[in-house]
Amino acid sequence: MLDPRICPACGDRADVPLVEGTTRMCDRCGHRWPFRRLPLFALTGPSGGGKSTVGPALAARLAGRAVVLEQDVLWTAGLRDDVDGHPAFRATWLRMAAMIAQNGRPVVLCGTVVPPEFEALPERALFSDIHYLALIAEPEVLAERLRARPAWREWDEPRIAETLGFNDWLRKHAEVLQPPVRLFDTSATPLEASVDHTVSWFDDLSTVDPVHESTWRRTRSE
Structure with a gap:
């Protein structure tokens, strides 16, 4: 199974x-x-930080090495109805990413999440590590991006203010979260440079442990 x-x-x-x-x-x-207990890569940050812009280019750059997925594709009735960090939604994604990892490729999951929402779940045991990179922006830049979004996305001023609050909280607390969250400011950064930085983050942390892999292959053949 x-x-x-x-x-x-x-x-x-x-x-x-x-x-x-x-x-x-x-x-x-x-x-x-x-x-296969591979690492999971969480590309996180507030809405408007650049995840959806970087994601498609990242998928092209990491083709054959990782599977890049968007969290919101499972943001459906039932999964989004629970509270306190949406544990059913988060747990479903961890199980999905762990199944994909059995094919030998780690998952880069694009979507807003902070360590306490993943690290406390039972499914966390399915990964060797979860690495977090948050794309953030200056408040005025973030607000401008969100106001420019199409009407169907329903970005009114209270919702924008809430997102700005999360952006500020992340700036202040990223280093003390467990594990710490790396930050990258996209306010004045060209898309290509943002993608380059994200690929470098993946490269730095995605080295396959040859002992682990050879042990996995030996166990599988027994």
């Missing part, structure tokens, strides 16, 4: 997936099976 919560031997669904190195384990029947 591809769902990383479900044991392929007994069919039990784990509330808290157990992962040890390159192996998933079933708490019920003791079955063990090979599991």
Whole structure:
């Protein structure tokens, strides 16, 4: 089975997936099976920071090396109805990214998220690390970008003010979050330079551990 919560031997669904190195384990029947525990890359930041602009170019640049996805594609009824950080929505994305990782490619997930919304979830165990890069902007630049969006996106002034507040909070707290969030200001940065910076962030953190990979392959062949 591809769902990383479900044991392929007994069919039990784990509330808290157990992962040890390159192996998933079933708490019920003791079955063990090979599991790629890759890093997840969260390209985050406030709306208007540049995620949706950088994302398509990033997908082209990282083609064959990573899978670039947009969080909002699953922002649907049910998943968006829960509160306190939308844990059902976040957990669904972690399971999706973990399934994709079994093909050998990490996921770059574009969408607003902060570490407490991922790190506390049971599905966090499915990844070796989660790396966070937030695209931010100066308040006046961010507000201008949001006001220029089409009407169907419903960016009224109260919603813009809320986003500016999050942008400011992120600037102040990024370094003390666990793990810390890297910041990159796109206020006066050309698109190509923003993409270059994001690719460099991915390159710096995406080195495959050869020991881990060889162990995974050996476990899979047994």
